[in-house]
């Protein structure tokens with residue numbers, strides 16, 4: 001029986017006190033524990049930013065990669081060794097700024113792994129500049145003037161890009177986040193989880209108090225759970241184009257809700273063949289053994305060369 005300490009490391013954590021990142025890492029570790037996934041069966045990848053330190057704190061295989069490049073690297077790892085549970089993490093600046101192209105094309109591929117976006121609206125590691133998700137006109141305390149360009153919507157982008165599991169949760173609701181992460185990991189295909197994350201050091205707009213609705217005329221939590229409203233984003237028949245379009249349309253409409261009421265939960269989910277499934281159709285040898293078990297050093301390429309001659 002694995003225990004919570006199994007997934008913890010001794011690495012000193014230097015995130016700011018009160019950072020929402022603590023909740024996300026706890027939720028990831030709690031999910032691995034709940035699923036009883038052995039550390040050597042899990043690989044956690046990160047981009048650059050405060051969230052990039054995540055693999056340092058989780059006892060599993062880990063790779064702190066390059067700015068905006070976490071998704072292609074996680075894709076490569078998953079394709080090389082499909083027995084791994086792959087979790088990719090990164091901030092909104094990393095994933096939707098320099099990494100935006102990879103974000104879109106990862107959705108198109110439907111590789112079976114989970115991408116967790118630490119979404120705080122700022123570039124925390126570099127002193128709080130506006131990140132891609134900060135709405136136009138918003139000015140956080142580290143900005144001299146309000147954001148001059150429109151923010152992007154991660155849920156809208158994920159649905160439009162083709163992710164087959166699209167969900168949102170909140171870093172300070174670890175129980176809900178754990179449920180969503182487990183659902184994402186168990187989903188066969190590309191799972192995207194937008195995590196609303198508080199950055200108490202630089203984002204003084206979207207604070208814990210703001211999410212709790214302390215500023216509203218009648219105090220009421222801004223976040224509400226889609227599943228408690230009867231919303232159902234799960235496609236029951238992926239071969240039914242009308243149903244797929246309807247569920248995607250509903251998810252897009254929900255993704256635009258932001259302000260006094262903000263939905264969390266599963267926006268869209270559909271089970272279709274993964275990239276790995278399709279690759280194995282093209283390369284039958286992958287059905288016998290994955291890339292990681294193949295002898296790439298002593299491979300006879302003569303038939304390939306003869307084919308090209």
Ligand code: SF4
Pocket residue numbers: 014015016018019020021050120124125198199200201202
């Ligand atoms: Fe967290 Fe913000 Fe501090 Fe980074 S700068 S560790 S996101 S509170």
